[in-house]
Amino acid sequence: MKRELSMLTLLAACSLWSCGGDAAGPGSGGTTARVTDPAGDTYGSGAVRWDITAMAITRDADGITLTLDFSSNVISPTSGDTTAVIGYVSFDVDQDSTTADLASIVDQFRPAGSGSTGLGVDYELELVDYAQDSTVTVTGPAGIMGRVKPVFSGKRVTVRIPRALLGNDDGFLNAAAIVGTSRSPNDVIPDNGHLTVRAM
Numbered sequence: 001m002k003r004e005l006s007m008l009t010l011l012a013a014c015s016l017w018s019c020g021g022d023a024a025g026p027g028s029g030g031t032t033a034r035v036t037d038p039a040g041d042t043y044g045s046g047a048v049r050w051d052i053t054a055m056a057i058t059r060d061a062d063g064i065t066l067t068l069d070f071s072s073n074v075i076s077p078t079s080g081d082t083t084a085v086i087g088y089v090s091f092d093v094d095q096d097s098t099t100a101d102l103a104s105i106v107d108q109f110r111p112a113g114s115g116s117t118g119l120g121v122d123y124e125l126e127l128v129d130y131a132q133d134s135t136v137t138v139t140g141p142a143g144i145m146g147r148v149k150p151v152f153s154g155k156r157v158t159v160r161i162p163r164a165l166l167g168n169d170d171g172f173l174n175a176a177a178i179v180g181t182s183r184s185p186n187d188v189i190p191d192n193g194h195l196t197v198r199a200m
Contacts, residue, residue: 032058033197037189039071043111044184048083050074052179052187055089059171059197063162066125068177068189069155076152077130085157087179089125092194093169096120101141106178109185115192117176123166125159127179138165172199 034056042049054069066089077084088105100120107117123140127150130136135147138161145165151158163169176194180186189195 031060031197032056033195035190035195037187037191041191042186044180044186046083046181046183046186048181049184049186050085050087050179050181052177052189055175055177055189055195057173057175057195057197059173063160063164063166064171064173064197066159066161066175068157068179070157070179071155073154074152074157076134076150077128078134082183083181085127085179086182087127087177089127089159089175089177090117090119090121091123091125091166092119092174093122093166094120095172095174095196095198102139106176106188109178109180110188114188117194119174119176119194125161127157127159140165140167172197 034054036054037052039051039053042051051071052068053071056067058065070085075081075084077086090104090106097118097120099122102121102124104117104119104121105124123138123145125148126137126139128136131147133149135149137147138145148159148161148165163171174194174196176188176190178185178188
């Protein structure tokens, strides 16, 4: 089942972006971890290329709050705009690169030869298929774990993910993300390696 889910997630991404490409140094620690990404380092095709500049995760007893910052105001896919930002955020909740349950979408669609996340992906936030209520799925070893609602505000996207959707994990985890449009992936964060939320 795990392998089937891994392939289904990868195939879903491949249907948007042509399969290609292959980033391990940890980010900062604590209950809030944040990594930055250089502005202007986008790749792919299209007149609009989403440039992600920072990712942060704040962990608390009930779950995590993820923020993604961009160099320009974000456009939600719920707007119907074909250049709206989409993406995937990969989570390694046991912080063990050898126990992957899902394919690494970030590594699959990063520029060729640009490194590796170093993640053993357990869960994935899929900022792609928005339901009528503007929610998106969190997938895991057992398939769809549940739905969450991204909030778009200015240059930031914020998503709250309850612990239950991450297998009741303690919130200390590793993460990496990739963003783009329906036409092409545009940027990964971090460029190499992953963000790490660790216990103090």
